[in-house]
Amino acid sequence: MARKPSPKPEQLYVRSVRTRVTEKVYQRLQYMVSEGDCNSVGEAARRILSGDKIAIFYVDNSLNVPMQRLVEIRQELRDIGVNINQVTRYFNSSTGSDKKLFHSLNVLERYQQVNERVDELLEIVKALSKKWLQK
Incomplete structure (x- = not known):
């Protein structure tokens, strides 16, 4: 059974962008995933590239x-x-x-x-x- 077409095709991720980053940059992305509202390193990178906000949660x-x-x-x-x-x-x-x-x-x-x-x-x-x- 095929998947239903998306109601917003302009929001689909259809292009692949591959890059290499330093260990320090990767650790920052990992921090955004563990402490923020991003679910993956790719999502964190997409938000940074698109200029979207990333919420980081701090515990006092x-x-x-x-x-x-x-x-x-x-x-x-x-x-x-x-x-x-x-x-x-x-x-x-x-x-x-x-x-x-x-x-x-x-x-x-x-x-x-x-x-x-x-x-x-x-x-x-x-x-x-x-x-x-x-x-």
């Missing part, structure tokens, strides 16, 4: 530590919230005033932990905003 590793800490804080806040819900359930099911006082102090302690985590979170966000929102 300086954010790995703060982002990891943000993920940890999120998990800690979730765990504290679960604990608060459990203590609240025990509080509502308790009949004695001594037990209710104990559970309320327990909830107060959990809310203090939330306050500490939120303060830490705000410090991280403040540092990130200084880095990324500078003029």
Whole structure:
């Protein structure tokens, strides 16, 4: 079965251009393939020859530590919230005033932990905003 004809025949690659390049130039083309949006060395060369843009993607590793800490804080806040819900359930099911006082102090302690985590979170966000929102 034959292949269907292209709807845009003017965009088909019908001419072959062969060239030799130095090792340094070839390594640059390989870099464009590995870090950019080109799929092959030939595509990178075609884009350079035709003047098209090549997008190179950079990874900023300086954010790995703060982002990891943000993920940890999120998990800690979730765990504290679960604990608060459990203590609240025990509080509502308790009949004695001594037990209710104990559970309320327990909830107060959990809310203090939330306050500490939120303060830490705000410090991280403040540092990130200084880095990324500078003029």
